[in-house]
Amino acid sequence: MDLLLTLVSIIMTAATPLLLAALGETVTERAGVLNLGVEGMMIMGAVAGFAGAALSGNPFVGVVTAILAGMAMALLFGFLTLTLLANQVATGLALTLLGLGLSALIGESFVGQPGIKLPSWAGIDPLVPFSFAMVAAVSWFLFRSKGGLIVRAVGVSHASAHALGYNVVGVRYLAVLFGGAMAGLGGGYLSLFYTPQWVENMSAGRGWIALALVVFASWLPLRVLAGAYLFGTISILSFVLQAAGVGIPSQFLSSLPYLGTILALVVISGNKALTRRNTPANLGQAFVPDR
Amino acid sequence: MKAKGEYLLEALNIVKVFGTLRANDDVTLKVKPGEIHAFLGENGAGKSTLVKMIYGALQPTAGEFRWMGEKIVVPNPAAARKLGIGMVFQHFSLFEALTVAENIALAMPGPFDLGVLSEKIARVSKDYGLPLEPTATVADLSVGERQRIEIVRCLLQEPKLLIMDEPTAVLTPQEADQLFKVLARLAGEGCAVIYISHRLEEVKRLCHSATILRHGKVVAHVDPTKETAASLAKLMVGGDIHVVHTPRKVTDGKVRLKLDALSLHADGPFAVELKNISLDVKAGEVVAIAGVAGNGQGELFDAISGERHTKAGMLVMDGKPSGNEGVSARRRLGGAFVPEERLGHGAVPGFKLSDNIVLTRHASDTDVVKSGFLQKNGAANVSERVIKDFDVRKGKPDPEARALSGGNLQKFVVGRELDRKPGILVVNQPTWGVDAGAAATIRQALVDLSRKGSAVLVISQDLDEIFEIADRIAVISRGQMSEAFPASQMTAEKIGLLMAGEHEVHTHAA
Numbered sequence A: 001m002d003l004l005l006t007l008v009s010i011i012m013t014a015a016t017p018l019l020l021a022a023l024g025e026t027v028t029e030r031a032g033v034l035n036l037g038v039e040g041m042m043i044m045g046a047v048a049g050f051a052g053a054a055l056s057g058n059p060f061v062g063v064v065t066a067i068l069a070g071m072a073m074a075l076l077f078g079f080l081t082l083t084l085l086a087n088q089v090a091t092g093l094a095l096t097l098l099g100l101g102l103s104a105l106i107g108e109s110f111v112g113q114p115g116i117k118l119p120s121w122a123g124i125d126p127l128v129p130f131s132f133a134m135v136a137a138v139s140w141f142l143f144r145s146k147g148g149l150i151v152r153a154v155g156v157s158h159a160s161a162h163a164l165g166y167n168v169v170g171v172r173y174l175a176v177l178f179g180g181a182m183a184g185l186g187g188g189y190l191s192l193f194y195t196p197q198w199v200e201n202m203s204a205g206r207g208w209i210a211l212a213l214v215v216f217a218s219w220l221p222l223r224v225l226a227g228a229y230l231f232g233t234i235s236i237l238s239f240v241l242q243a244a245g246v247g248i249p250s251q252f253l254s255s256l257p258y259l260g261t262i263l264a265l266v267v268i269s270g271n272k273a274l275t276r277r278n279t280p281a282n283l284g285q286a287f288v289p290d291r
Numbered sequence B: 001m002k003a004k005g006e007y008l009l010e011a012l013n014i015v016k017v018f019g020t021l022r023a024n025d026d027v028t029l030k031v032k033p034g035e036i037h038a039f040l041g042e043n044g045a046g047k048s049t050l051v052k053m054i055y056g057a058l059q060p061t062a063g064e065f066r067w068m069g070e071k072i073v074v075p076n077p078a079a080a081r082k083l084g085i086g087m088v089f090q091h092f093s094l095f096e097a098l099t100v101a102e103n104i105a106l107a108m109p110g111p112f113d114l115g116v117l118s119e120k121i122a123r124v125s126k127d128y129g130l131p132l133e134p135t136a137t138v139a140d141l142s143v144g145e146r147q148r149i150e151i152v153r154c155l156l157q158e159p160k161l162l163i164m165d166e167p168t169a170v171l172t173p174q175e176a177d178q179l180f181k182v183l184a185r186l187a188g189e190g191c192a193v194i195y196i197s198h199r200l201e202e203v204k205r206l207c208h209s210a211t212i213l214r215h216g217k218v219v220a221h222v223d224p225t226k227e228t229a230a231s232l233a234k235l236m237v238g239g240d241i242h243v244v245h246t247p248r249k250v251t252d253g254k255v256r257l258k259l260d261a262l263s264l265h266a267d268g269p270f271a272v273e274l275k276n277i278s279l280d281v282k283a284g285e286v287v288a289i290a291g292v293a294g295n296g297q298g299e300l301f302d303a304i305s306g307e308r309h310t311k312a313g314m315l316v317m318d319g320k321p322s323g324n325e326g327v328s329a330r331r332r333l334g335g336a337f338v339p340e341e342r343l344g345h346g347a348v349p350g351f352k353l354s355d356n357i358v359l360t361r362h363a364s365d366t367d368v369v370k371s372g373f374l375q376k377n378g379a380a381n382v383s384e385r386v387i388k389d390f391d392v393r394k395g396k397p398d399p400e401a402r403a404l405s406g407g408n409l410q411k412f413v414v415g416r417e418l419d420r421k422p423g424i425l426v427v428n429q430p431t432w433g434v435d436a437g438a439a440a441t442i443r444q445a446l447v448d449l450s451r452k453g454s455a456v457l458v459i460s461q462d463l464d465e466i467f468e469i470a471d472r473i474a475v476i477s478r479g480q481m482s483e484a485f486p487a488s489q490m491t492a493e494k495i496g497l498l499m500a501g502e503h504e505v506h507t508h509a510a
Helices: A001-029 A040-055 A059-083 A088-110 A129-144 A146-154 A158-163 A166-192 A206-216 A221-243 A252-267 A272-280 B047-054 B077-083 B100-107 B114-127 B143-156 B173-188 B200-206 B230-238 B298-305 B328-332 B353-361 B376-389 B406-417 B434-453 B463-469 B490-498 B500-508
Strands: B010-017 B021-031 B036-040 B062-067 B070-072 B085-088 B163-166 B191-196 B209-214 B217-222 B256-263 B272-284 B288-291 B315-317 B335-338 B422-429 B455-460 B472-477
Touching: A001 A040, A001 A129, A001 A146, A001 A166, A001 A206, A001 A221, A040 A088, A040 A146, A040 A166, A040 A206, A059 A088, A059 A166, A088 B021, A088 B328, A129 A146, A129 A166, A129 A221, A146 A158, A146 A166, A158 A166, A158 B070, A166 B500, A206 A221, A206 A252, A221 A252, A272 B143, B010 B047, B010 B163, B021 B036, B021 B047, B021 B217, B036 B047, B036 B173, B036 B200, B047 B062, B047 B163, B047 B191, B085 B143, B100 B114, B100 B143, B114 B143, B114 B217, B143 B173, B163 B173, B163 B209, B173 B191, B173 B200, B173 B328, B173 B490, B200 B230, B209 B230, B256 B422, B256 B455, B272 B298, B272 B455, B288 B434, B288 B463, B288 B490, B298 B335, B298 B422, B298 B455, B328 B335, B335 B406, B353 B376, B376 B406, B406 B422, B406 B434, B422 B434, B434 B455, B434 B463, B463 B490, B472 B490
Parallel strands: B036 B191, B036 B209, B085 B163, B163 B191, B288 B455, B288 B472, B335 B422, B422 B455
Antiparallel strands: B010 B021, B010 B062, B062 B070, B209 B217, B256 B272, B256 B315
16 A cells, blocks of 8 residues: 555656646647747756755745746747747757756756755645646636637637737747746756756756657647656656566666657547647747738 | 718728838728628729728828727727727638637637627527537638638627628629628618629629729729629729630540549548549630639649649540659640649749749750750740730849739749640639739630640639630539539539539439
């Protein structure tokens, strides 16, 4: 029983950063913006969260600084792609590279320092229930509120939304900032709870998995939740298998969560009608209002 | 309501300048309540510019608008809607992936409740005879149904002025009749309508007054019921329009283009599947395929031009099965193809005209490409010939394709293919967005080519054009095609029934 409880809490810990980042990106992409810089925003969140907590002595200050760092990165991305109309793919990739480099620079003095862990109850920290609440909130927002309808409208046809008098660029800025806040929080979770210390490149590709999750989950928050937990489960499973000394190369076991999640999501995203209804048609396209 | 003056909307001395172009030059338009007011002019005359300013999507450079006698400024479409101005766009401003109710909710102010809104939509659409299912996804609906959404969206806001930008261009004749009934009823209820259309017969039938625009200036204000279609056209163009001369066709030439049970799967979520399409186009005739946009015309064009491949025997060119051949092989067989979209598909916007010549001729003409090398002079000669023969007007000797106006570029891309004297010519929407004078030139050239022994296949949504030039007419609907009937046996009503899918019923019954 204890083992099961421990297992569940470990799975939650593995899934939560992914879930947070992917939920944010879901909203960003629903508004038609493809921000490939999730990895960069996460790692900046991780270092800022660690620094905030270490300098103030309070892990909740770390949570706030992680969110702010993600938003700052997102604002930079938004300014480049929405205001200056830079290519979203290239800018997103550059944002990731920038985040990885900048976080290593900022975090240099924190390497090896013990971190401050978020408090938890029965192995469950406050961000786990928060992430569940966010799934419900994002679902409600996107599909039950006028604000969400506007976000989706901007994502499927920015020209039509503009013709109706909506501020396309403004809506996209907000969506990008939300994505940045959530990615920053997901990154902060890594350095504040998952492994409470600062290690260079500690996001370890989770930003990329979050991106893949969003697409294969057909931009649906509940499917993002399922995907994130599937990933968490398989990663823990592969740890268990490695520990048990199963005769499978450890490299293969470490790649298993990535492989398994993508495979499962490819299978569920086979529903063409559903994908068609939920794909933001203007994803990645710059919006330039006509004269 | 008529507190000051009798006019609902007055646009006084409106000027709109884009760069060096005066799109609207001192335009005055006055609309009374309950009046259907036609706003006529050729493409580029400035009609859309003015209505966009009335709707708040553009701001005038000079001049003023008055609403019920009061001076107003319309900063954005939301403000226009608040005043009671509704607009149905030429290119619909709908969201394909959203439902009907969601689409309408986006344009409605006030509290957001899809349930209440759906009931309202159902009520209004039933009341006006415009059936709509609020939960349907727009992507699954026909063009006519989509237009209904836009109209219902306007009606829900109880407009005092409704602007319609070429509403019937995408409708079957029967759908257009239904629309006229709705508009007449609205006018009877006191709503004013600004009606933009190229179809002068329907303007005569529907509208109470007409303002005619030419090159951004108002040239006349007339009562359309007292004019003829020809006199209206003359006012629009500012001169007589060339009447296309169609000599009797040579009887029964040999079959040059044969489609034999051509089928093609849909290649995307919004694409159309082609089912069992058969057609013979003979030497010396023009065959037209009528149909409402999005019923498989683009897919059929791609299958004939070679952009998509089928089984070899499904397409036969001059006796040679070619369904699995590429575009260049088909061109070498004497085929020539003009796609619907001239900028981006028919021509590369950033290429000079002479370079654009090379693009469709590199495989078939040795004076353009010889042993793999470009013959710049050869291409330039062809380009100059096309420009001269088709009166392509341009600013400098060899401009980039994007520098040409739509009509002139269309003359160029059609002329480029006609210049080769192809044995088989396939054109998709030959005169779309082209003014009356240029359209007549292009149509005459198509007829002339056929009379010299070529087979000409025209895909068009414009019934007037089809009746003007076609010897036989087939109708495409949802990826299926009717047989090609002699033009003399066809009427707009019959085509309308076929557009609505009537032949499918017959096929099932047979």
